[in-house]
Amino acid sequence: MADLDLIRQLRRLVGRDFRYDLEGETVVGLYLTDEDYVFQGLIRHHTRQEKQAILALIARLESLRTLDLRRCMVFETPAALGELTALKHLDLGSNFLGAVPDWIAAIADLEYLNLGVNELESLPDFLARFVNLRALLVHKNRLADLPEGLAAMTGLEYLNLYLNRFHAIPSLVWDFSALRSLTWGVSGLRRLPEDIARLQQLEYFSCVANRLETLPESFTTLNRLRATRLHKNHLRCLPATIGDLSSLEQITLYANELEELPDSFARLYGLQKLNLSWNRFAAVPPQIRRLPKLAWLAYYDNPSTLAAADFAHVPTVIAQRPLNSRTPSQPAKDDKFGPDLRFFAPGAIDNPHA
Secondary structure, three states, X not given: OOHHHHHHHXXXXXXXXXXXXXXXXXXXXXXXXXXXXXXXXXXXOOOHHHHHHHHHHHOOOOOOOEEEOOOOOOOOOOHHHHHOOOOOEEEOOOOOOOOOOHHHHHOOOOOEEEXXXXXXXOOOHHHHHOXXXXXXXXXXOOOOOOXXXXXXXXXXXXXXXXXXXXXXXXXXXXXXXXXXXXXXXXXXXXXXXXXXXXXXXXXXXXXXXXXXXXXXXXXXXXXXXXXXXXXXXXXXXXXXXXXXXXXXXXXXXXXXXXXXXXXXXXXXXXXXXXXOOOOOOOOOOHHHHHOOOOOEEEOOOOOOOOOHHHHOOOOEEEOXXXXXOOOOOOOOOOOOOOOOOOOOOOXXXXXXXX
């Protein structure tokens, strides 16, 4: 059956329009998720039988290079999907699969793989075959370690390990020298290793809701770092050389225990977005008055009060807690008062916890 005939059958089963990519009359991309749809996953509320019928049809689109099933809650996938050996981009996020499907091993050469929110307790060794993988998302699972074979993914640029059962950041992560984006959070992590300095390509680093009290001095050698989310830790001080982060544009530090900022903070000349709320500043840090590109500043729930009039040069100043913000004791999740991450990643990485 021709690909377009399969698409017509799929449209009847899905019950609504969906996006697909064509090369001539060959379907090379299929997307059963839609950010404009309230539930995003277009077959999320279909019966299991209906979902399996849809997946069986998809398995017949053998030229697919992109398959996006994020938030469809399929719970299981048929082995027939192993016929999709040309896949480069596979998004199975938020499907509660319980285990990584064996059929993925038949794919020739993946570049993007989202396995987040699938109740996974382990990753199979065969993933190490995908040495050209650029993005691996395994957030919100039950992982306690990573297979050592993943170290072969030397070109990995995006890694999301947020909300798993790791006791520490796995040591092999520091070997991913091409990483541009690393997301970690909601763990008992007390110390960030000096090894983070080995990730010299890093542009985005999230380490949210842990127990960090300090950052290593080596953190400030990350000269390409553009945004970092360090909120809901126990940070009492920042490295004296924090001003060496010459590319930094956005930083969230709310819900920590900071009482002052290092003098070098005033040298973050490219900083545009800063959140210092829920800390212990007895006085408004003078360094933030000298940030020439600052365009967004949040400073509330500190012992000192910020007078918005003193920062008239900053287009957006939030000096009182917004009504819909969370208190420090509430669960950590993406917060609209943190950095805008849209320029950091393909696909789901712009919303690293979805």
